[in-house]
Amino acid sequence: MLRLRRWLRLVAAMSAVPLVAGCFGAAGQSTEDGRLSVVMLLPPRAALNPFTDDAFKLSRLGIAETLINLDPEGGPLPGLAVSWERRDEFEWSFQLRPGVVFHDGSPLTAEVVVDSLGRATRARPKPRILDGVDMQVRADGPDRVAVRTAEPDPLVPQRLSSPQLSILASSAYGPDGLPDPTRAGSGPFVLTELRGADGARLDRYDGYWDGKAQASGLDVHFVPDGTARTAALRTGDADVVEAIPASQAGLLDPNTVRAVPMPRTNTLYLNTRPGSVLGDPGLRSAVREAVDRQPLVGGPYEGQADLARGLLGPALPWSGQRPEPAAPAPPVDPAGRKITLATFSDRAELPEVAAILEQQLERAGFQVELVVREYSQIEADALSGQFDAFVLSRATVLDSGDPVAYLQSDFSCDGGFNISGLCDPAVDAALTEAAAEGDLAVRRQKILLAEREVLRTGAAVPLLHERVFQGNAPGVEGAAFDPRERLLVLPGTRAD
Template identity: 35%
Template sequence: MGLAALLTLTGCGLSGGQTGATSTVADRGQRIVVDNFRAPVAGWALESDAAYILSLSGCLETLTKYDQARGKVVPFLATEWKQVSPLRWDFTIREGVTFQDGSPLTAEAVADALSSVLESTVPARAFSPSVVSAVQAADAKTVRVTTPVEDPLVPFRLASVNTGILAPAAYQGATIDPFGHCTGPFVPVSEKAKQSLTLDRNENYWGGDVQLAGAEVRFITNGATRAAQVQTGEADISLSIPASALSSLQNAPGVTVLKADSPRTATLYLNNGRAPFDDVDFRKALRSALDVKALAAGVYEGAALPAAGPFAPSEQWASDKAGSPQQDVAAAKKLLAAAAYTPDRPLEIIAIVERAEFADVATVIQANLKSIGVPVTIKAKEYASAEPDVLAGNYDMILSQRNRLIDIADPIGFLTADYTCKGTYNLSHFCNKEYDAILAKAAQTSGTEERYGLYTRAGEILDSQAVNLWLVNEQATDAVRSNVLSYLQDPLSRYVLTAQTAKSGS
């Protein structure tokens, strides 16, 4: 079965929409403004989410690239690759590529860059010592990746933006410096900390002529502000538009709203590692108390569908047993009694402010849980300030969402990082030996159908344990000014500014 089919969540799949009529003439002197929903929180460390910002800004490039339209991994800074033994993969480096500082792209430079990610204090989820043993230059044109066990997904791992390649000079200081050290079509030239990144055209880009003179990527955490700025023309592209802003934007002159199915589920994460959430009956009681159908129809105004577990029902690895939970207050109260729950303190929901709708979602959940005798308070926080406590287990519940295919374009990344006992992004603090054994087997299974069957079993365990409360399956929604040309929406949040992205003068 082809991967393109496997990643199609509904009829339009993950390919996104595209702007720009072919008859419109691009003005190469134009610059563009992009409103992004998150700022880098760890400087420019590539093992962090900063890599996504450098990638969508047209700076950072990787050895391979996941092409969502074709549903497969394609060449990027590497032209070809092969598995030369069960534990070794060789990648051939593209000739004639120079970094933005003028130094050449070599196998040694690539190996050093990837080794830097491996050696970081908190390695990237898709490319860590647990899945990659070493990276070295096998010869002048070949980079060899060695794995501790056979791994059929190494080319997918090298498409992760966290494995982006920077010039040797980027690693000379105390922190990583991407300025002038990328290979992409845009050169970062200045930044305002936590506010914006300014870029100029790379005049010597290996991939062809760059159509824009430059760009500014702004870090705007408030979704209503992102929507307002694209409507007024202050921004040319605004990413991740909240559902509450869609009606006004869809009727706004000069604005195009693009939607694509996204492997993203709004989730109420529960801290399984502390009381009362360490009791499965308590977690199931919360699930029975929620009215996710009303939530989808109300807060999301029909722009999202009720969730049915950790996967969207149409994903190939979703269980055919899955179904959206039905609100049942009586059953929820019985489960609370079985858990011997006593409301000795209000439980807290953290609603991250990057998602404007989460304030209303939290209020609905608060009312649902009050109906079964579970008192809840709500605190609004930026995700960056909440994450350290959440990862450390110092929280009750947090409303957030995560793209299941963003670390690696296969569920193995999400299922491993988020739910295994040693998962590096295990916000739920869930640990189950049977689940871990299934994921360990899946990681070494080359047959697609068999591997996806293991993902199904893993998802069924998560659902049966009510590890989290999966609320609604969302769409990726971007708003773009009508004079932006050749913008292809990426539901996986990796690419926005490309050499082809253009803007007309009118």
């Protein structure tokens, strides 16, 4: 049991990198018969509070569930709700799944759902899927809930798929109101112990509504160091490993690692604010013309990324149906103009990407000053327009499986993450039209038209689409390869 812990300590001593590791069992020889050893990238930041980003661990580990799931293209599928209907512009009705029993033995009822979702709407900070959304939830009988929004919202089902809106038993909420998912979820695995930043123990929930899981339990270990995660897979000390670094994926048996396109795009945001150097559309076009994406993919990402043809990438299969691009402004000669290019060091590849872009832009005739800081020290300056260009790795579908919120946040006049400072009436009109569309097929067409309008302005130069690498030990079957990183261990996941 202690073999991998000792190995991790050796890696830590050799690299002077502090590691977090638990007690692993060898793959196929887990700490107990039928259990799986799962290695995750980051420890929980808020004790697995579902109103935070920790919620994604609850869904990836099969602890908690939501009313709605998503299909590969982002459409709604049944979860704890088996059906739904839109009653009018403002209200939706959801029929709950019968026979669901939480890990504490209590049943799923409309009152429980109202309590869970009501607490989410009142949480501070509010779950990001509810940013700007005024949502009220009420029981509509013992097994049906009604969700009403202040404004028409065709994405209510998709919003309810966010892991941050997981439904927990009433026993999860203590006197302080903070949720504790221990023995309070409804998924195939029961959280029985959370060991801080080290790991967690989950046992199979034999009362799961969709049948017993194949694995008898999960031993979860939080290991921030990429070298240690890779070694855990290579040496056979882990069954399922998330977030294998792209630079190390090539060191592994190709039968044990798989690349999954992520809905995450590396983008060069250009400052369009009046008075800025790149406020000139012609100079933005000069930047676009100077960028050669191939060295970015082949260098920092070692070929393990996809060249960007737009803001939305292959993780959204329908994005390949985009219309012909709109003609941007003709480029003008940079003539030695000085620009500041910035990025952050928290993602190891981004400073390398920025350094290559610096060279390309200087060859094109710009004078470039490169600024690299930790993200916490650079975000405010980026949002206030202190830089002419900013390299950012950005999730494009956020929590709803729909990219409208990302496009509005980053490129609308009122966007809360508008690094480019873009305010273009045609862009806003296209985004407003896409946001209001309820028919998913038509909505996707309108999203691609809005993307075209953004790219026409030159406010953003898409560089590449990232991939995530997941490792499964030989003999492990049934693990999920999910671009949205919501699913990992499924009821059918097992090690033969």
